[in-house]
Amino acid sequence: MKNKILVIEDDRAISELLCMNLEAAGYETVAAYDGEEAQRLLLWHEDADMAVVDxxxxxxxxxxxxxxxxxxxxxxxxxxxxxxxxxxVKGLKLGAEDYMVKPFEMLELLVRIEKVLERTGRARKVLTIRNIMVDVQSHQVLKDGISVNLKPMEYDLFVLLLQNKNIALGREELLKRVWGEDYLGECDTFAGGKKSAHSVGLLNNNQSVN
Structure with a gap:
């Protein structure tokens, strides 16, 4: 399930830009353009996870x-x-988690949203690749709706590859980020290793990432 973000912004061009980028980043969005509509959204969308508010x-x-x-x-x-x-000062004292000033960088906003969701325990991230879904919060992997059992390092490797889609990660980078610094000097840890075979096999059968 995706995190739902309420976007409360009266400038429709900015609202559309925010929603487009948030949806591209994997969030669900619901927009409101004035204060009264925002109040109605709060009643209708009780499952919302946070709000970005002008x-x-x-x-x-x-x-x-x-x-x-x-x-x-x-x-x-x-x-x-x-x-x-x-x-x-007023915004933060009223209880806002963060305060950003326009003009803003979209990447910075996305990072701040991610950190607020993590800090408040609301982060729900799902990664997909064709018929495979990974719920990062619960560490659950489903293929065609059926649970796939991965060992901890297999899971870590699989998630790392999904999070870096279309990016070529070198052997040393994989070793460092999954196995840790201590394994960098061991030549045969990754190559042909059983711990990586299952997760790499899942990707080999599903090359196109959504």
Missing amino acids: IMLPGKDGFALMEDFRTTGLPVIYLTAKDDVASK
Whole structure:
């Protein structure tokens, strides 16, 4: 199951950009364009995991909405053009997890969202490759809906390859990130090793990553 992000932003171009990039990063998004609509979203989407909120909204502004977010326990990142210190302090004191100023870098926002989800225990990440799904939170691997049992290092290797799709990872990089620094000097640890055969075999049968 994907993490659901509420995007509360009155500028539709920015809202569409946010939703597009969040969805490309593997999130589900729901958009609202004013304070009243945002309140309705909170009632309709009780399974939401966090909200990215502009402050200067028509109707009820982002600061005023914080009471609703606190009531539902929904983590908030303010994303706003209000760059004065007083506004930043107010937003954080009201209970926002983070505060970003426009213009912003999308990659930075994605990282901050990821960290907030992890910090609040809401991160739900699913990796897919054709008919295989990996739930990173539960460490569950499914192929055609059937559970696949992988040993810890097989699982770590498989997830590493999925997270770096279309990137060529060298042998030393794989050894360092899966087996650890102590294995770098051992030539036959990875090559032909039984621990990697199962996970690499899964990928060999499913070359195209979604």
